[in-house]
Amino acid sequence: MLELLEGKNVNLRIVEKEDLPLLSEWFNDPEFTGRYNPFDAQKSRIETEKKYDKLTSEERWFFKENKDGSKVGFLGHFPQGRFLEIGYALIPSERRKGHCAEAVKIMVDYLFLSKEIVRIQAYTDTRNTASQKVLEKAGFKREGVARKSMFVRGEWRDRYLYSILRGEWKEPKTLTKTTS
Template sequence: MFPQTERLSLRRFRPEDAPALAAYRSDPAVARYQSWDHPLPVEAAEALVRSYAAGDPGEPGWFQYAVELKSEGALVGDVGVCLHENRMQAEIGFTLAPGRQGHGYATEAIGAVLRELFEERGVHRVSAECDARNLASARLLERVGFQREGLRPEFTWLKGEWTDDLLFGLLAERWRALTP
């Protein structure tokens, strides 16, 4: 139930992940389009790690995968999956440490999660959304096969301003057509 790639292990969070989680979630550029405030103190990261570790990826609700670079044994990001109560739909979100961006890790991690959702669990549809200003995330979602389905103008009140949300979706049929 925990996806793997040649370079990455997606796994349950462990207590020793808290400092790395605090570091990348404290970066203003990483937090800019996310719902959390920065900096993220290590104590708060420890509580998040405990909460994430207690989750069950097979049950409805959010489960946060730790993304570990195998060659270093280092936490480089996380991918969240919210499984719908019907277990046929899911939503994803992702965060990657700034020094690890631009190496294909997020594309690889999301691809592994999508493969697991569509091929192992039989999910019919996966959705995602992002701040419309977050062009890198929008491009990443499109690169892995998501289609832009909509724009919600001034939909989210985030960090003192109204933001536009881009909506994306990916159906299992499209995933199968795009996957060799």
């Protein structure tokens, strides 16, 4: 089974069961999930384990790793009808280094190379400039606003919907190697 997707500055490593305590710690840290994600993104260790046990080839979780092997973020893809959606977050000390966009590009290369899909999408809060820049740098286009589509910290928030189509991606650019 696939374990590692390698890029120039960062890698994506599949999350193993023994990694779940770290992931659960991250998911429960509001600094990690960020101000634009709902508190119900948080889950107990048991809930995280139950969800992990039900993952399929359409829903996979990865760590963003630096080249020294340190785990510094999360990226996941999950099914949304006949196409896939992605989500991501980095630990605060690793933000603003330009590495999230590279991680998203690796994920896009991997998904278009390994799955017969024509579309990958992502939502971001309309205030989440960093996330919008990440998606745009990775080749996603903004499609429009999903109004009042997520309840975050006491209010219904508008989100932008972004997508990248297979025809816009054309060829792998960032993924350099996969290891099983």
